[in-house]
Amino acid sequence: MTPSYNFAFLDEDTKRMLRRALLKAVAIPGYQVPFGSREMPLPYGWGTGGIQVTAALLGPDDVLKVIDQGADDTTNAVNIRRFFARVAGVATTERTVEASLIQTRHRIPETPLREDQILVFQVPEPEPLRTLEPREAETRTLHALGDYGLMHVKLYEDIAQYGHIATSYDYPVLVDGRFLTSPSPIPKFDNPKLDRSPALMLFGAGREKRLYAIPPYTRVESLAFDDHPFEIQQWEHRCELCGSGESYLDEVVVDDRGGRMFVCSDTDYCGRRRTEAQA
Amino acid sequence: MNTNLMLDLHDLGKSFELHHQHDAHLHVLDGIRLQLHAGECVVLSGPSGAGKSTLLRVIYANYRPSRGSVRLRHDGRWLELASATPHEVLDARRRTLGYVSQFLRVIPRVPALDIVAEPLLQIGAEPAQARQRAGELLHRLNVPERLWQLPPGTFSGGEQQRVNIARGLIAPRPVLLLDEPTASLDAANRAVVAQLLAEARVAGSAVLGIFHDEDMRDRVATRLFPMQPLEPA
Amino acid sequence: MSALLQVRGLSRHYGRRIGCEDVSFELHPGELLCIVGESGSGKSTLLNTVAAQLAPSAGSVRYRQRDGEWLELGQLSEADRRRLAREEWGFVTQNPRDGLRLNVSAGANVAERLMALGVRHYGQLRSIARGWLERVEIDPARIDDAPTGFSGGMQQRLQIARTLVTQPRLVFMDEPTAGLDVSVQARILDLLRRLVNELGLAAVMVTHDLAVARLLAARTMVMQHGRVVETGLTDQILDDPQHPYTQLLVSSVLTT
Structure with a gap:
């Protein structure tokens, strides 16, 4: 552990701010909570959101696993794992069953997760409606009113162009029957693992400064049409x-x-x- | 209340105020009194400039009267058209008051048959029935069947006028206003129109019209209403 | 017959400048009302204020919804206002690019409002969209084409289909034929005339074109400097105009 840094890099006030935002996110499943995203020692797009969430959660007894596209040995995963080993001195592992906290980019582990585990997702674009509606004020209003017809326009276009819903990753979900949510760019193969998961799932978007959560055992439904039901790869x-x-x-x-x-x-x-x- | 009386004009006057022509005032009608009963056909007579067309337009509420009253029996009660709301006037036009002008107002792209059928549709007739009735009328007025599905914009003056008459007479209305509807028609077709008007009168309609052709006037009129131009004010 | 819309003393100011002032009217079911006047007369401001897209400075707009309840539009929440706009109203803009979603296909443009109402059957959405394209005289084979490749007239017809697909009870139209060629205008006017009749729509339409009012509207309001100067039956206003401004408008029309 590098002594010149506070435990887990962030100062305690920033962690408190993050924890408050996370509590709010857990209380309102799927709702995007704004937070004061900090500059981190790596560029946007490399997991600055996920790292801040992890930093706010880590304790000395935690065992950390980091994966990128499912792999423990890719650059992004190795770097983040080493980063926390240095600034928090926590134990790390590559084994899913041994980890108490897993930070992930673009996958959910195949091994079923447990109630005593937390999964932290790195999110590039937290707003599932963004490609269809560029105005932030408008997407917030649509969320507030639960007005999600627009999302089906995207799925409609998929079927019209490809004959089936071609969206294969970052496939939009409805959390607890209320908030339309981006599951981050995980393959839709992983979407069923979100539904009623025993583990707490937290999402951090550093550049967009948003956090959200899917609490344990929450209903998560992948959008679809009656005659084009949701299917995995x-x-x-x-x-x-x-x-x-x-x-x-x-x-x-x-x-x-x-x-x-x-x-x-x-x-x-x-x-x-x-x-x-x-x- | 005389149950036969359909239209009652009292001291009716009409002037036009032209704000952009030195505020000119044109006095066209003054002190008109006229009663029209069911089953009669009153023909307005008099030289041009006597205000005959203006009178029909005032009765149809196309022009607003300047003075006096226009009472119409509508729905079994009297409606004062001079002060009626637009919705009341529209309802009276749909069900009680018909108006056939000299010229057909052509609507782009709408076939002759549908133009004729429209007034029946407005009072709730089935489209198929309305079209069938429109076809019967066009047939009686000798409009060739090959024209029925065409917009009448390109028809001859006489053909357009017959389409216009068919449209004006298709819905049975208790009061009919006719402004020279037969001006461009030949004798055979004028006879058909006279026959149609006679049928309307037998069915109980009251007719008020302008017919310049003397033969036509003699054939349809039960009474003449003479009019003279007003002295210049 | 009871009114669908009641406007009372409606004003909208932009700071000290008047947009529209003290306007009152009623609209009945199945009726098309035209608002005419020259540019800057306050027509569009009035339309947007009635349609609750602008907040009024004074006055009220009441709307009788499907279940017969009267709503005071000024007191509606944003959620209710949007529900109304989605489920009972339609708005056709002058520039179809403002009313269409240009980056998705024609079919998706038509189907969007249905999806917003909860239709979740793709096959059904397709067949309704095809039917409406046909109704507005767009080749159904172009259902998957983006509207960016359509002509201005086609885009406007697509916007009309997109707006009317949910069978709204009340439609607001802001100069829907302005900016189009005369021949294209005639086609759209004929289309609107037919659809208004077939669907029994009530509509408020802003136009500067008196011929459009004559063709489509039983009633017309004439506006000047933000105020209504004359109102009544369209044929009465055009054939026997009373107000000096209306006489000027009518006498300025080119006849062919």
């Missing part, structure tokens, strides 16, 4: 490393002759399955 392949047919797969180019393979995006899940298979 399916693959004709199994993971070529662990053989899983139930996980989210990445297509990886393995040589410069166009050779490809499908592997689990969740490296911890994949690794454990292979270890178990060898045992």
Whole structure:
């Protein structure tokens, strides 16, 4: 731990501000709470929102896991994990079951989460209506009135153009039957894991200065049409490393002759399955 | 109340004030008294400039009377048109008061058949029935069937006038105002119009009209109402 | 017959400048009322104030909603005002680009108001949208095209379809044919005339064109300097104008 920094980098007043905002977010599931986002020692778009939420939550006994696109060993994940190891001195892990707090970019772990775990999402654009309605005052009004016909315009356009709802990530959800919410750019494959999750899920958008939450066991519904119901991705392949047919797969180019393979995006899940298979 | 009396004009006067022509005042009608009963056809007679067309327009509430009263029996009670609200006037025009001018007001892109059928639709007739009745009338007035589906903008003057008459007579109305509806018609078609007016009178309508053609006037009039130009004020 | 809309002593000021002043009128179901006058006479200000898009400086607007209840528009919450605009009213703007969503397809433009009312069946939305495109004489094959590729007249017809698809009871129209070619105007006027009749719409339309008023409206109000100077049956106002300003307007019309 680097002694010249306060525990977990942020000063205690900033953490208190963040915790108050988080409490409000938990009290109003799916509602975007403004907060005073701080400059962090990494650029916007690299997880400044998620890091601030994590910093406000970490205690000395926490065990932290950080993933990027499901992997523990990619640049963003490694950097953030090392950052908190240095400024908070907390234990870190790559194993989902061992973590008390997981910060994630663009995935939810395949291993089911528990009530004593918290998942922190990095969010680039917290406003699901933004591409359709650029005015912030107007989107806030639409949220206040629960006036969400506009979101279906986007889904309608998908079907009209592609014959099916082509939105495959950041797929809009309705939280607790009230607030239209961006699940962050997770694949829609992960949307069902949001519904009635035992773990608390917190979302931080540093550049947009918004926090929101899906408390444990909250109803989360993915939008759809009656005749085009919500569906998740399916693959004709199994993971070529662990053989899983139930996980989210990445297509990886393995040589410069166009050779490809499908592997689990969740490296911890994949690794454990292979270890178990060898045992 | 005389149950036959349909229209009662009392001391009716009309002047025009033209604000942009040196505030000129034109006095066209003064002290008109006229009673029109069900089943009669009164023809306004007199030289041009006597205010015959103006009188019909005042009765139809197209012009606002300057003085006096225009009472119309509408819905079994008297309606004072000089002070009626626009909604009352519109209702009277829909159900009681018909007006056929010399010229058809053409509506772009609307076929002749629909122009004729429209007044029936306005009083709630079924579209198919209204069109059938419109077809019957156009047929009687010798408008060739090939024209029915065309907008009458390109029709001859006589054809347009017959479309106009069909439109004016299709809905049975207790009071009919006719402003030279037969001016451009040949003898055969004038006879058809005379026959249609006779049928309307038998059905109980009161007719007030202007017919310059003497033959037509003799054929339809039950009474003449003479009018003279006012002396210049 | 009972009125649908009651406007009493309505004024809207912009600071010390008058937008419209002391305007009163009633609108009945199924009736189209035209507001005529030259640019700057306060027509559009009046329309926007009646439609609750501008707050009045004085006076009141009452609207009788579907269930027969009278609403005082000045006392409505934002939520109620939007519900009304969504479920019972329509607004057609002069420039179709203001009333359309240009970055989504024609079909989505028509279907949006239905989705706002909770229709969640894609197939149903498509068939209603197709029907309306046909009704406003746009080839249904263009349902997935963006309106940016449409001509001005087509865009205006699309806006009309988008507005009328939910069968509103009251429609506000601000110069819907201004800025279009004469031949295109005629087509839109004919379309409006037919739809108003078929749907039994009540409408308030602002226009500077007296011929438009003659064709569409049974009643007309003439405005000058923010005030109504003459009101009555359209044919009466055009054929026997009383007020000097109305006489000037009528005598200024070119006839062919």
